[in-house]
Amino acid sequence: MDMKATAPSERTRVRRVAERAGYEREQLNAIVDAAHVCHVAFTDERGTHCIPTACWREGDHLYIHGSNGSRLIKQAASGMQICVTITHLDGLVLARSAFHHSMNYRSAIIYGVCERVPDEQKPAVLRAFMETIARGRSREARPGNPKELAATTVLRIALDEFACKTRTGGPKDDEEDMNLPVWAGVLPLELAPRPAVPDASYDHVPDYVANWR
Amino acid sequence: MDMKATAPSERTRVRRVAERAGYEREQLNAIVDAAHVCHVAFTDERGTHCIPTACWREGDHLYIHGSNGSRLIKQAASGMQICVTITHLDGLVLARSAFHHSMNYRSAIIYGVCERVPDEQKPAVLRAFMETIARGRSREARPGNPKELAATTVLRIALDEFACKTRTGGPKDDEEDMNLPVWAGVLPLELAPRPAVPDASYDHVPDYVANWR
DSSP states (O other): OOOOOSSGGGOOEEEETGGEEEOOOOHHHHHHHHHEEEEEEEETTTEEEEEEEEOOOEEEEEEEEEEEEHHHHHTTTTOOEEEEEEEEOOOOOOOOGGOOOOOEEEEEEEEOEEEEEGGHHHHHHHHHHHHHHHHTOOOOOBOOOOOHHEEEEEOOOOOOOEEEEESSSOOOOOOOGSSSSSSOOOEEEEEEEEOOESSSSSSSOOOOHHTTT | OOOOOSSSSSOOOOOOTGGEEEEOHHHHHHHHHOSSSSEEEETTTHHHHHHEEEEEEEETTTEEEETTHHHHHHTTTOOOOOEEEEEEEEEEOOOSSSOOOOOEEEEEEEEOOOEEOOOHHHHHHHHHHHHHHSGGGHHHHHHOOHHHHHHEEEEEEEEEEEEEEOOOSSOOOOGTTSSSSSSOEEEEEEEOOOOOSSOOOOOOOOOHHTTTT
């Protein structure tokens, strides 16, 4: 992996196992584009919160959306600093020693402040979201009507201040443990498609459903 | 699902789509026990952060652990309020209208303050962690030695103040959209095992590896 040596800010500089860190946009984009969900942390008068929500990327921004009345959306739209984190778990790493057990993962942490997507841009941005879920679907589903669009807030955060952290590969045991008679290796995990569940019977099954698994 | 009508605190009361909320310990335990990873949000002088980390449950607590020097661990051990969130994505819900697209998921949000697990309890608690990953493994891998145990901080948070939020089932379209000629249904997702990757060749393959997929 091609990794930049320097973090974009002090708070994004990875300190623990720093060789797992990356600060390249290409790596970040791949992690974000593989995600359907992110976790958004923010702080209000009730404390610090961590809320999962759908996300997608277009260009240099990560987008989230929600009902105008959602606490997450209201707080994130208020101009406060938020932290958006995406994590893909890729496997359990079983080492010969308990201490060196680990996990394989790809994660990204993004800091910043959200900006509101202007009303006139909302239809295009939400269409792009739908295309990330199912290519071609934005031409098939009924588009949002003015009332639905008005009820929805779309926010975006610039992909400027971020850090990626990933682990791949097998266990890293201490030299003196290498001959212990213990199975060591990786038990991989993958977020995998399962057979589609149609809501009714359909004459036309779109490609993104037919090819789902 | 059997759901309690009342949230344990004002900040855990789910407001949006409140019928998806649950405040029962049984439901929480199932969500936590299905997770290998949680996201921990906390706030320090650099802002609000959201960090993924391994987690497990024993009884009435969720546990995390890490190097003594980890920022997450140091901050979480300091007695500040944190928020721990677990999210399982179960599928993409494709509705006839763009607006009603959704996701199926099981999520839990836990608020509280961590307490440090005393040194003398660490070996047992870390053994329990290993058993949640692979049953029987704690008797096979080399246990932590005093130096490794001393380098590791184990924290726990009581499962007292929490909310679960889940969505299951198919799309919920508006009545007037039901006859649109658009495929609707669920594209399920599951964090699935992939074939184990041994680090060497082994005469003895434990059950948790042999049965991995």
